[in-house]
Amino acid sequence: MTTDKQTTLDLKQFLPYSLTNIAMQMSEQFSELYQQQFDLTVPQWRVIANLAQYGERTAKELCDMAQMDKSTASRAVKSLLTRNLIIAKENPKDKRASLLSLSVEGNRLHEQIVPLANEWQAGLVSDLDSQELKQFMNTLSKLSNHLNKNV
Amino acid sequence: MTTDKQTTLDLKQFLPYSLTNIAMQMSEQFSELYQQQFDLTVPQWRVIANLAQYGERTAKELCDMAQMDKSTASRAVKSLLTRNLIIAKENPKDKRASLLSLSVEGNRLHEQIVPLANEWQAGLVSDLDSQELKQFMNTLSKLSNHLNKNV
DNA sequence: TGAATTTAATCTCACATGAGAGTATCTTAC
């Protein structure tokens, strides 16, 4: 574990590298569960999942929450509105930023995906005991906090 | 930590979601260190780092190691060859798959980036004690193994 | 209040990515 800070770099221990690889694999494998079956892109799924969990939000808030570019969010929202999976309501505090929320259909769709998601993750972490998982999540959030300091 | 498998999904605890967010932030923040200063794209950096650590490899092997698409790898390799940062040697076992390795210049470039990378990660994990980091890496590799089973 | 600045969202455009075809080479099976 002692790494020579001067001349070598072990990619397996280097987080921007190995975490990206693992995250890509996860996202790819999990997205198979909703991509074709529910005809959702990754950004669309992310919008739905956030609205489901946190309720009414603006596009900007979704960008910040889900680490999405404004253009990507704008397109995802537009398409979900067309499909009537989400609803836009005028924001009394700011006419530019309308309040988005799930429609009945959007909610129904989300309710179909949630059990699949939970099952999928249960399989993923089946090699870990609950203490180890808890510890992992905890460390993850420390790293996340650190990254957000510099922003 | 007990999640209702039926109806709710907590995104903060959902790995394909939160890990992707964190990995994106990491990669983005770290890549600032080499993008402009050394004029490298992310795929180019990944090729260099892998050749530095593992020595002579084919493009296909780099794809597998670094979770890269074949086109992305092909373009990164082409550009690094043009810049004389890597060298292609004919593979006696397979004329299609030439053996790639770092040139002297490529090595020099890598040696400049390594200390920056190690410093960067040291900052990132400065909130963790070494035991916690070790445990985190260990769990990460379990997750990685699990994902690779299904491939 | 009005002018200047900031902000949310969309639009435009350049670019990177990944799927699929094409080419060359290697492997397998007969």
Added chain:
DNA sequence: GTAAGATACTCTCATGTGAGATTAAATTCA
């Protein structure tokens, strides 16, 4: 040994992404 299939890589093309301009609305400040 040869034909059929698989594989490594490149190329082409359609698509998604993100940077920057634009527009409309909100905020700040004089």
